[in-house]
Amino acid sequence: MNNDKLSSKLARIIKSAMAAAVLPIFIIYIMVAKPDYTIMNGLAHIVLPVANFAGQIVTWPIRAVGNGVKWVRETATIRSENEQLKRQLNEIMTNKYDCEVAISENKKLEHELNIIKASPFNSIVADIQFDDSAFYHTTFLINRGKKDGLSSGMVVVSFDNRLVGTIIDCGSQFCRVRALNDANTNIAVRISGTDISGFLQGNGKTKSSIGFFSDTQFVARRGLKVISSNISGILPAGIYIGEMTDEKHVDILKPNQISRVMVLQYNNQGSYK
Amino acid sequence: MYKLSLFFKQAFPFIITLILWYLAIPFWNPAGILALIPIFYYTFVKPTKFYSFFALIFCFLIDYRCNLLLLWTFLFCLFYAINGFQKYFDVSRMDNDAIHIFMLYIGIGLLVLTMGGFTFMNLVNNLWLFSWLAILYTPINAVNKWIEK
Numbered sequence: 001m002n003n004d005k006l007s008s009k010l011a012r013i014i015k016s017a018m019a020a021a022v023l024p025i026f027i028i029y030i031m032v033a034k035p036d037y038t039i040m041n042g043l044a045h046i047v048l049p050v051a052n053f054a055g056q057i058v059t060w061p062i063r064a065v066g067n068g069v070k071w072v073r074e075t076a077t078i079r080s081e082n083e084q085l086k087r088q089l090n091e092i093m094t095n096k097y098d099c100e101v102a103i104s105e106n107k108k109l110e111h112e113l114n115i116i117k118a119s120p121f122n123s124i125v126a127d128i129q130f131d132d133s134a135f136y137h138t139t140f141l142i143n144r145g146k147k148d149g150l151s152s153g154m155v156v157v158s159f160d161n162r163l164v165g166t167i168i169d170c171g172s173q174f175c176r177v178r179a180l181n182d183a184n185t186n187i188a189v190r191i192s193g194t195d196i197s198g199f200l201q202g203n204g205k206t207k208s209s210i211g212f213f214s215d216t217q218f219v220a221r222r223g224l225k226v227i228s229s230n231i232s233g234i235l236p237a238g239i240y241i242g243e244m245t246d247e248k249h250v251d252i253l254k255p256n257q258i259s260r261v262m263v264l265q266y267n268n269q270g271s272y273k
Numbered sequence: 274m275y276k277l278s279l280f281f282k283q284a285f286p287f288i289i290t291l292i293l294w295y296l297a298i299p300f301w302n303p304a305g306i307l308a309l310i311p312i313f314y315y316t317f318v319k320p321t322k323f324y325s326f327f328a329l330i331f332c333f334l335i336d337y338r339c340n341l342l343l344l345w346t347f348l349f350c351l352f353y354a355i356n357g358f359q360k361y362f363d364v365s366r367m368d369n370d371a372i373h374i375f376m377l378y379i380g381i382g383l384l385v386l387t388m389g390g391f392t393f394m395n396l397v398n399n400l401w402l403f404s405w406l407a408i409l410y411t412p413i414n415a416v417n418k419w420i421e422k
Contacts, residue, residue, distance in 0.1 A: 012357050021348040044334075047334060
């Protein structure tokens with residue numbers, strides 16, 4: 001009995017000592033491995049898919065009920081949604097011919113100005129699994145990974161071709177994407193319709209800030225459109241980012257506003273990375 | 274049937290943690306943070322065999338999902354070490370399943386998060402999370418106890 005008590009006490013102290021020993025290791029690792037955290041990410045690449053798989057199995061009855069409720073709700077609203085879509089389609093069809101003319105004129109101008117634009121050869125659709133906006137961080141996970149041909153540095157856009165972010169960490173079945181308002185985001189951009197370039201920086205808030213314009217005389221104003229530029233060699237040029245809300249801020253697309261994205265694969269991927 | 278119910282009872286701590294972690298919803302359960310309730314309960318209040326390592330993994334998974342480096346994992350190890358070394362109080366015998374220790378545990382984590390990127394919205398959000406976790410602690414543990422019986 002006493003032996004049992006002693007051994008359980010000893011086991012408890014050993015476990016506590018192990019937990020205490022891990023703490024300085026964590027602190028050193030966080031300081032040393034910055035910013036890649038290769039070991040931590042590598043571990044997550046193994047553990048996360050396993051936990052997700054187990055979670056899918058265990059929670060299937062709950063998800064089945066949730067899907068049932070969703071199906072009923074969608075079925076109830078399908079008629080009004082159909083009418084709304086018809087109205088939207090009519091509006092789009094009215095603008096269609098204007099757009100076609102603009103596209104052909106744009107192509108002609110690009111040809112005359114000898115502009116060579118990178119164009120994606122493939123796009124992969126992915127669902128946003130988890131975004132950390134609830135903690136006011138600005139990365140999110142998507143449910144496609146190395147198995148689907150994705151890799152770090154690839155561009156993530158919304159279905160209306162707006163830039164959402166870039167992939168920073170890629171597991172076999174998922175990727176972590178850095179959104180535009182993340183504090184580590186710093187990308188080259190261009191004011192649409194001009195030659196003026198600048199840099200877009202995330203600040204962890206809802207709007208990213210823009211500055212360091214190539215023309216020092218340039219005064220930015222509300223309503224200007226901002227697109228990506230390839231001058232820093234990180235992003236392909238010409239992807240729409242957002243509209244300026246004042247002389248310093250750009251209204252960007254945030255991950256909590258969308259549920260599905262497209263990852264673009266480029267022919268000249270090696271050169272822009 | 275008896276064996277099945279016994280297996281379910283033994284597996285329940287692991288299952289409830291997995292469910293609460295997996296069913297993450299941005300506002301109500303961001304990154305599966307509600308899983309911290311069974312993690313705390315089955316590690317400190319009612320220690321369960323082989324659960325500590327499982328809890329450590331899920332703290333790591335919560336951290337990875339919301340890009341928090343190793344915040345909750347670090348706090349878990351810290352509390353585990355302190356609880357193991359001290360003899361002044363026994364968490365497993367405290368009133369109300371040691372809810373005040375649990376509030377201290379999540380309070381420290383959320384305070385670090387608030388100070389890390391201080392904005393008014395961040396403060397409100399973390400206050401909400403603190404209250405929500407503290408409110409759900411008792412009902413979730415009531416379910417745990419009911420299953421144990």
